[in-house]
Amino acid sequence: MGDDRALVRREPQPQPLSVAHPPPLAASYNDRIRPLLDAVDKLRNLKVMKEGIQLPTIVVVGDQSSGKSSVLESLAGISLPRGQGICTRVPLIMRLQGRRQDEIPKLHLEVNGEIVHVDEDHISDAIVTATDVIAGSGKGILNAPLTLVVKKDGVPDLTMVDLPGITRVPVHGQPENIHEKISEMIMEYIRPEESIILNVVSATVDFSTCESIQMSQMVDKTGERTLAVVTKADKSPEGLQDKVTADDVNIGLGYVCVRNRIGEESYEKARMEEAKLFETHPLLRNIDKSIVGVPVLARRLTQIQATIMGKCLPDIVKKINEKLNANVAELSRMPKNLSSVAEAVAAFMQIMGSAKESLRKILLRGEFDEYPDEETMHCPARLVGMLNRYYDELQNCPENDPRTDFLLEELKVLEEAEGIGLPNFLARTAFLTLLQRKVKAVSSKPLCFGVRAWDYIEEVVIRELMRHSENYPQLQSWLRRAASNLINKMREKTRARMMETVEMEKLTGYTCNPEYLAEWNRMMTQQNLFMQVINDEYRPTTMVLEGIGQVDVRHLRNHKQLAQQAFDLKMRMTAYWKIVLRRFVDLMALHLPFSVHNLVNEEMEKDIVGELIRPNGSGNIERMLEEAPSVAGKREKLNRSVNVLRESAKVVARIVDRIAMDGDYSE
Numbered sequence: 320m321g322d323d324r325a326l327v328r329r330e331p332q333p334q335p336l337s338v339a340h341p342p343p344l345a346a347s348y349n350d351r352i353r354p355l356l357d358a359v360d361k362l363r364n365l366k367v368m369k370e371g372i373q374l375p376t377i378v379v380v381g382d383q384s385s386g387k388s389s390v391l392e393s394l395a396g397i398s399l400p401r402g403q404g405i406c407t408r409v410p411l412i413m414r415l416q417g418r419r420q421d422e423i424p425k426l427h428l429e430v431n432g433e434i435v436h437v438d439e440d441h442i443s444d445a446i447v448t449a450t451d452v453i454a455g456s457g458k459g460i461l462n463a464p465l466t467l468v469v470k471k472d473g474v475p476d477l478t479m480v481d482l483p484g485i486t487r488v489p490v491h492g493q494p495e496n497i498h499e500k501i502s503e504m505i506m507e508y509i510r511p512e513e514s515i516i517l518n519v520v521s522a523t524v525d526f527s528t529c530e531s532i533q534m535s536q537m538v539d540k541t542g543e544r545t546l547a548v549v550t551k552a553d554k555s556p557e558g559l560q561d562k563v564t565a566d567d568v569n570i571g572l573g574y575v576c577v578r579n580r581i582g583e584e585s586y587e588k589a590r591m592e593e594a595k596l597f598e599t600h601p602l603l604r605n606i607d608k609s610i611v612g613v614p615v616l617a618r619r620l621t622q623i624q625a626t627i628m629g630k631c632l633p634d635i636v637k638k639i640n641e642k643l644n645a646n647v648a649e650l651s652r653m654p655k656n657l658s659s660v661a662e663a664v665a666a667f668m669q670i671m672g673s674a675k676e677s678l679r680k681i682l683l684r685g686e687f688d689e690y691p692d693e694e695t696m697h698c699p700a701r702l703v704g705m706l707n708r709y710y711d712e713l714q715n716c717p718e719n720d721p722r723t724d725f726l727l728e729e730l731k732v733l734e735e736a737e738g739i740g741l742p743n744f745l746a747r748t749a750f751l752t753l754l755q756r757k758v759k760a761v762s763s764k765p766l767c768f769g770v771r772a773w774d775y776i777e778e779v780v781i782r783e784l785m786r787h788s789e790n791y792p793q794l795q796s797w798l799r800r801a802a803s804n805l806i807n808k809m810r811e812k813t814r815a816r817m818m819e820t821v822e823m824e825k826l827t828g829y830t831c832n833p834e835y836l837a838e839w840n841r842m843m844t845q846q847n848l849f850m851q852v853i854n855d856e857y858r859p860t861t862m863v864l865e866g867i868g869q870v871d872v873r874h875l876r877n878h879k880q881l882a883q884q885a886f887d888l889k890m891r892m893t894a895y896w897k898i899v900l901r902r903f904v905d906l907m908a909l910h911l912p913f914s915v916h917n918l919v920n921e922e923m924e925k926d927i928v929g930e931l932i933r934p935n936g937s938g939n940i941e942r943m944l945e946e947a948p949s950v951a952g953k954r955e956k957l958n959r960s961v962n963v964l965r966e967s968a969k970v971v972a973r974i975v976d977r978i979a980m981d982g983d984y985s986e
């Protein structure tokens with residue numbers, strides 16, 4: 320943008336005079352704070368915020384016509400654009416710097432990296448022109464800041480960001496979603512903890528209905544970083560004192576009531592009128608003098624600014640260093656350009672090697688230092704959780720509830736298995752028949768569990784392979800497919816193993832676990848009581864049996880003869896069934912780590928590397944030789960970011976040294 324555009328002639332304006340005589344703060348204080356402000360401004364110019372490092376910032380917000388521009392004009396002693404609709408269409412970073420009285424004021428704008436010098440009379444037009452350059456000449460808004468530097472006698476050393484005023488109804492030419500876009504922009508600026516919110520509200524409205532107040536309450540509930548400037552005290556003096564004392568809207572940093580310049584008044588006249596108003600007006604003169612007037616506002620802002628800077632600086636230094644180290648480390652991990660097939664194969668083997676090592680750590684050894692906060696990657700613990708749920712599912716299978724129709728099934732099986740023999744001799748076939756039915760009822764569960772477990776392992780394996788191959792995106796879809804095929808094979812092996820287990824359990828009832836006999840004996844001690852209940856017609860028929868729960872045995876009074884044997888059969892099966900279920904779970908608990916071990920240590924290499932290098936392969940090795948544009952882009956971005964952070968680290972190092980020499984800045 321050229322100077323000629325900024326220097327559009329207009330009617331001469333009344334000469335803006337300094338905001339306060341004498342200057343609001345002692346010169347020595349300004350001398351001390353200036354370097355800190357310069358350092359933060361330099362960091363802002365370096366766009367360190369794009370690196371995710373927040374800077375302490377005073378953000379000016381307010382509803383439309385709240386008097387936002389007038390407050391900024393009062394502080395800077397210059398004229399800002401005014402007009403219909405929104406004038407501020409881009410964030411305006413205002414850097415105010417005090418000068419000696421004998422120095423001539425200097426103003427310039429920084430537009431898209433270019434400096435445009437301008438004089439006080441034409442600053443308003445220059446801002447309008449610069450805004451058009453940045454955001455186009457329509458009525459739209461854009462989150463691309465414009466910087467205005469004002470070096471002038473009597474202005475406080477302050478940097479503030481002025482944002483578009485909140486408007487509800489779009490005027491002609493404004494986009495329909497203007498309200499949403501402005502709100503988004505405001506929220507982005509006021510959300511960081513490092514931002515101080517300067518909320519401009521008019522004395523003529525109820526504060527609780529102000530949208531800017533409602534927005535700042537969303538991000539600063541206690542109000543500890545919100546300061547309210549109440550404008551138009553002259554227009555609506557009634558009840559103002561009560562409003563600011565009651566503090567219904569939780570403004571933690573307090574209120575400052577002001578009366579801005581009206582019409583074409585000079586700034587000096589405006590300050591005199593303001594002082595007179597708060598001295599003499601019957602409704603305003605009793606408001607505490609520490610919360611009225613533009614000079615007080617200037618002093619409060621510089622103090623707050625110094626405090627927040629002192630508070631944030633150590634954190635900024637820490638974050639810059641952390642980010643710099645992380646980016647340098649990431650740059651060093653970026654792949655070199657590969658120039659031959661041999662180099663590509665070596666690079667691929669390295670990917671496989673490091674992925675395998677990570678998988679050994681995560682899946683087998685349970686070391687999750689790479690994912691301390693991600694529970695899904697704490698694999699052994701997740702697998703144990705899955706096994707526990709699997710055991711619960713097996714135990715709670717409704718078909719195998721021992722209480723439903725207590726002993727009826729046993730009776731039926733015993734009747735069918737009856738042969739010529741001694742009456743108390745328990746037929747083996749009866750036991751096996753029952754066992755087969757029970758195993759059949761749960762037989763789908765081991766298979767489903769196998770599928771679930773491998774789904775989870777697949778997620779982890781693919782995630783690790785993708786992480787280790789992120790520098791070769793051209794390989795990733797093939798690698799994902801190859802890993803998926805391999806896991807399918809593993810899943811199939813587990814399925815075959817589980818089917819075999821189910822069949823084995825159906826065929827033979829055996830255990831060497833002494834727990835079986837101990838449990839059966841314990842439960843059989845209830846047999847006498849059970850038979851008494853069956854035989855004595857007058858006894859209540861519900862009873863609680865250990866290992867079974869509460870049962871009703873009324874229906875068994877018609878089967879007195881076989882009931883005793885059926886009871887025995889039930890107790891054997893109950894004791895044995897626990898062993899069978901544990902065997903299902905234990906076997907899976909041994910099978911899975913063994914399979915994962917094989918997968919990581921043998922199958923992965925055999926399968927995936929084998930496929931990669933087989934003759935007439937898919938050409939993946941050749942593809943590795945061409946660097947993916949996304950990787951080249953990433954390298955460039957990292958280099959840029961490292962440069963910005965190195966430069967920023969130098970800026971903060973200088974200021975930290977200076978603070979060490981001068982002492983605390985926030986006094």
Ligand SMILES: Nc1nc2c(ncn2[C@@H]2O[C@H](COP(=O)(O)OP(=O)(O)OP(=O)(O)O)[C@@H](O)[C@H]2O)c(=O)[nH]1
Nearest residue numbers: 383384385386387388389484550551552577578579
């Ligand atoms: N009487 C009086 N009028 C004021 C005061 N402050 C601002 N005004 C007037 O209120 C109107 C709106 O003020 P602006 O400073 O343009 O308000 P704004 O919030 O920047 O407005 P938009 O840019 O439209 O959002 C103007 O006519 C100002 O002259 C004040 O303290 N007293």
